Amino acid sequence: MGKWKSLLFVMMAAMLVLAACGDDNKSTKDEDNEFGLVKKGKLTYAASGVYKPFNFEEDGELTGFDMEIGAAIAEKMGLEANPVTNPFETILQGLVANKYDAIIGSMAYTKKRAEQAAFTEPYYYSGGMIWVAKGNDEIKSPEDLKGKKIGVVSQSTYEEPAKTLSDDIQYYASDVVALQDLTIENRLDAVITADIVGFEAIDNGFEIKEVGSPLWVEQPSIAVHKDNEELRDAIDKALQEIIDDGTYEEISMKWFDRNLLDIDLEDAELLE
């Protein structure tokens, strides 16, 4: 009896402590550390590391478009680049908990995410696209997905739209695993992910194809801690500088043979 009473007491005490920790999440700023960086003199930025060709590992090193953009921005800010990886499902929580200064990991701006983090201007545009197995002639439009099993990366921008198209959603930690499941019979009917990521998988021998054209345009942006608008503005300035001096175009051409910012936004539906 006494044992259970004290157990209950400790649990309630723990809950109170947790509740008290809730919102006074002060960012760890000190005076001589500009922008309150996690590591002094370094721009520490996170990506999932499983999103080829944007951020992935080659020979044990993090590389890809996002990583090079991050390095170029850090250089303009006079900081050392310090890329780290964190699974996508917990990447925003990691930022909120001050584990790194920024997310440069192909995270698209959305209003909901903006409640938790401050976003820069988009550093590229990409389209959300439906992918199916190469031999699948049944699915020709988004409407055909009703009742079908759709694979998406959890916490990605594709999660909400997928839910409006079907009730049967399967969640993944990596786009590559989701796309691979398309090629295995009876696993998945479709995957929704970025156009560029799907084309990269096809280049690597995946037997998949796209359905129609991109459903919408997303605005991947750099996220920083919500209170840290100084850092956000400094990154925005550095981003504009690398766009103006041609560094951006050079990096984009290297990875995609085109400039990802060159896109006709006239009739596009922007995802928010």
Add this chain to the structure above:
Amino acid sequence: MSTYEGFLKAVLITLEITAIAVVLGTVFGIIFALMKISRSKILQTIANLYITIIRGTPLIVQIMFLYFGITSIVVLSNFWAGAIALGIHNGAYIAEIFRGAIQGIDRGQREASLALGMNRTQTMRRIVFPQALRRAIPPLGNQFIITLKDSSLVYLIGVSELFGRANRAAASNFMQFETFLVVGMYYLVLVLIFTWLLKLYENKLNVDGS
């Protein structure tokens, strides 16, 4: 750095986390086992609470809790959050292993040493504990192997240990099956080496007699 070297580095991180977790777990295990068999009601209650809570919740929840839960008090790096969570988790199981081993020693031994004039602490330290430790070795070895494999869960908070490294390698080479086959073999080899070392140790204890 080649992929191969990257994997070796990841193996090292896996071993480091496991080692820290094993040491922490053993220390916690001994302390809480002694608390649980002590005569103090308060110490017993604290030990019971710890063991009940830790064994009653999944390791993954404990890892997340330590990494994200108390950031306003202390900010742990992902490595330390993972290693400490694993250590605390192990402590609860190791405490029960030690308690079982100590209580498994025949009452007569304790009574005999008390009759010889040793006090309770001396009895525990010189007579009961050395024998209990020997009995605890096989289940402890088992627990250490579980720890080694459980350390793969810390990939979820972004530690570049073996599983996390493999996961990212698979996303870049587009070969899920092959990569996880290889990483499975890494774990298997590590466990086999560990089992072998344990066997040597057990044999040594037996050969020496007491």
